[in-house]
Ligand SMILES: Nc1ncnc2c1ncn2[C@@H]1O[C@H](COP(=O)(O)OP(=O)(O)OP(=O)(O)O)[C@@H](O)[C@H]1O
């Protein structure tokens with residue numbers, strides 16, 4: 001049996017809606033695969049009761065189909081679904097990397113990205129690549145319809161996951177259809193700053209570049225306590241705060257020495273709103289690994 005560990009990811013990073021993503025050092029899904037006559041799926045771990053084992057409804061089923069690679073697939077979820085931490089993408093990324101190896105299909109990591117994205121289409125109706133790209137390739141990724149650009153980056157992060165469910169489908173329904181030119185100008189500046197910050201491993205520049213006035217304010221309404229948590233994290237030293245993926249996770253960039261304090265401050269701020277939460281003190285990490 002082949003074992004693949006595929007990391008959780010954080011998409012968008014504020015200014016890079018549907019384009020930017022980072023792999024997180026933790027948490028991760030662990031997926032075990034062996035060749036079989038047909039696809040079967042078993043799911044255990046975080047939130048497994050909400051994840052279908054029917055191959056037509058699970059992200060890994062679409063990936064197995066696309067690779068023509070039937071297998072017995074066991075998924076141990078480290079990433080709760082509907083978290084904003086690329087839960088559905090982590091399983092799809094692990095399946096793409098694992099089945100490519102098991103069946104010797106010979107695809108490169110970059111070529112596996114659109115294949116894994118077919119799994120995302122199953123759950124959100126849209127084959128966006130911004131979670132599967134970093135989960136497969138690691139580091140910071142820029143996913144466009146021309147392909148994926150990847151850089152290894154090392155930025156400390158805090159990901160705070162409240163006990164609220166936001167499905168990607170619902171969060172996409174509140175995205176504004178238009179933006180003003182001044183917002184476009186600001187977004188281009190922030191996205192460029194963030195990208196430069198990733199190249200320099202500079203948390204200050206990355207944090208500054210996470211600011212977004214188009215998509216994030218619309219989605220913040222779906223996350224009880226978002227504004228309070230954001231302000232608390234900034235006061236504790238975060239260089240930037242935004243919604244991770246479609247939410248409800250709130251993600252902060254920071255210097256290493258501030259990470260612990262920011263983590264406890266974010267938990268406290270959710271708690272003051274009566275919202276339970278859990279926190280991951282993490283950083284940008286590697287892509288899917290085969291064991
Ligand atoms: N292997 C899988 N792992 C997790 N969720 C899955 C899987 N297969 C299907 N799903 C379904 O996908 C939905 C969760 O995906 P969704 O994209 O909403 O959340 P997410 O991946 O945590 O967030 P985001 O993409 O915003 O980071 C749930 O309805 C879940 O049942």
Ligand SMILES: N[C@@H](CCO)C(=O)O
Nearest residue numbers: 011018130168245246
């Ligand atoms: N870019 C996507 C990621 C979530 O899967 C979104 O924010 O809707």
